[in-house]
Amino acid sequence: MIFTRSGFSALLCLNIFNVYILLFILILFPEKNMNRRDFIQNIAIAPALGLRLDDNKILKPKRLKAGDTIGLVCPAAPAYSKETFEVVAESMQALGFKVKYGKNIWKRYGYLAGNDAERASDINEMFADPTVHGILCVHGGWGCARILPLLDYQLIKKNPKVIVGYSDVTALLLGLHAQTGLVTFHGPVGGSTWNDFSVKYFKSVLMNADKVKYENPINKGDNLTQVEDRISTINSGIAKGKLIGGNLTVLCHILGSKFVPNFKNAIVFCEDVQEQPYSVDRMINHMKLCGVFEEMNGFVFGKCTKCEPGEGSYGSLTLEDLWEDHIKPTKKPAFVGSMIGHINNKFTIPIGIEAEINADQGIIQFLESAVE
Numbered sequence: 462m463i464f465t466r467s468g469f470s471a472l473l474c475l476n477i478f479n480v481y482i483l484l485f486i487l488i489l490f491p492e493k494n495m496n497r498r499d500f501i502q503n504i505a506i507a508p509a510l511g512l513r514l515d516d517n518k519i520l521k522p523k524r525l526k527a528g529d530t531i532g533l534v535c536p537a538a539p540a541y542s543k544e545t546f547e548v549v550a551e552s553m554q555a556l557g558f559k560v561k562y563g564k565n566i567w568k569r570y571g572y573l574a575g576n577d578a579e580r581a582s583d584i585n586e587m588f589a590d591p592t593v594h595g596i597l598c599v600h601g602g603w604g605c606a607r608i609l610p611l612l613d614y615q616l617i618k619k620n621p622k623v624i625v626g627y628s629d630v631t632a633l634l635l636g637l638h639a640q641t642g643l644v645t646f647h648g649p650v651g652g653s654t655w656n657d658f659s660v661k662y663f664k665s666v667l668m669n670a671d672k673v674k675y676e677n678p679i680n681k682g683d684n685l686t687q688v689e690d691r692i693s694t695i696n697s698g699i700a701k702g703k704l705i706g707g708n709l710t711v712l713c714h715i716l717g718s719k720f721v722p723n724f725k726n727a728i729v730f731c732e733d734v735q736e737q738p739y740s741v742d743r744m745i746n747h748m749k750l751c752g753v754f755e756e757m758n759g760f761v762f763g764k765c766t767k768c769e770p771g772e773g774s775y776g777s778l779t780l781e782d783l784w785e786d787h788i789k790p791t792k793k794p795a796f797v798g799s800m801i802g803h804i805n806n807k808f809t810i811p812i813g814i815e816a817e818i819n820a821d822q823g824i825i826q827f828l829e830s831a832v833e
Contacts, residue, residue, distance in 0.1 A: 538602025601628030692823030763801025
């Protein structure tokens with residue numbers, strides 16, 4: 462077997478025990494398991510002290526029910542106002558929950574809710590606390606990726622719980638799933654608009670354990686056809702796979718680390734906010750170069766809110782151009798416009814369960830419940 466220079470360098474990042482394991486598998490089962498190219502890629506992404514854990518058995522948390530306690534945490538941006546927390550607490554109480562505040566939610570360290578150790582401590586303590594049944598992140602912002610190395614994944618694996626959020630919380634959701642197998646939830650943060658649409662899907666997924674069918678609302682208003690929340694098909698077809706994704710920017714910033722799950726046969730979903738087309742182009746291309754689109758079975762892009770070309774962007778590519786350039790050539794079922802993102806009406810999307818998409822109809826159908 463001949464290794465390239467980059468492949469040999471990757472070997473140095475892996476302890477010798479895991480190298481022997483991978484070599485043993487390759488020698489005994491060369492065709493069934495992986496080719497040389499896959500072997501090099503697997504070595505390159507394996508963490509130095511052990512294989513990534515995202516191939517563990519999927520770990521589903523218990524469903525939430527009225528009377529349960531929801532832990533409120535700030536793993537990224539700080540709590541800016543007491544009124545915000547009052548609204549969050551009252552919203553949870555309206556759903557029938559009690560609330561418990563993280564010890565460090567009022568801490569401030571610049572644009573972060575306390576230092577990394579303090580924010581990680583709140584996450585660990587909420588998972589360890591037997592009186593807490595679910596965890597809701599109050600804000601996004603920036604900072605979740607900084608605490609990933611500080612989380613107690615063995616503790617979390619022994620105490621699986623619902624954890625919900627979006628935007629920067631993507632790093633936390635993906636990291637927890639990759640390291641423990643826990644199904645996590647890309648859905649409203651505490652400071653979101655808890656309207657009928659968002660609450661409906663939150664309850665269906667997390668409280669009723671439904672095998673939910675997601676399709677955009679039909680609302681023509683007084684127009685001849687639907688204008689808002691339209692679905693646009695990139696590639697026709699139906700695909701099945703494990704739902705993996707979140708905020709595009711955050712996902713790209715941790716791509717290649719041990720805190721990102723395996724994209725093999727996944728349905729990849731993304732969303733973003735306030736990114737100009739050139740920036741989305743850069744990130745989508747990054748995913749392509751990392752082999753994500755080769756491995757996935759299907760692709761869904763939700764909303765890219767306020768992503769129009771800015772001042773001085775004459776001749777800019779459009780987002781539609783980007784889908785034609787990067788997603789269309791994959792020939793895998795893909796569509797744009799699902800209710801995922803920085804929007805008022807949002808789906809709650811589980812990370813880690815099997816689902817099916819219909820790219821012609823813009824439908825995401827769960828093939829299993831996301832909670833026990």
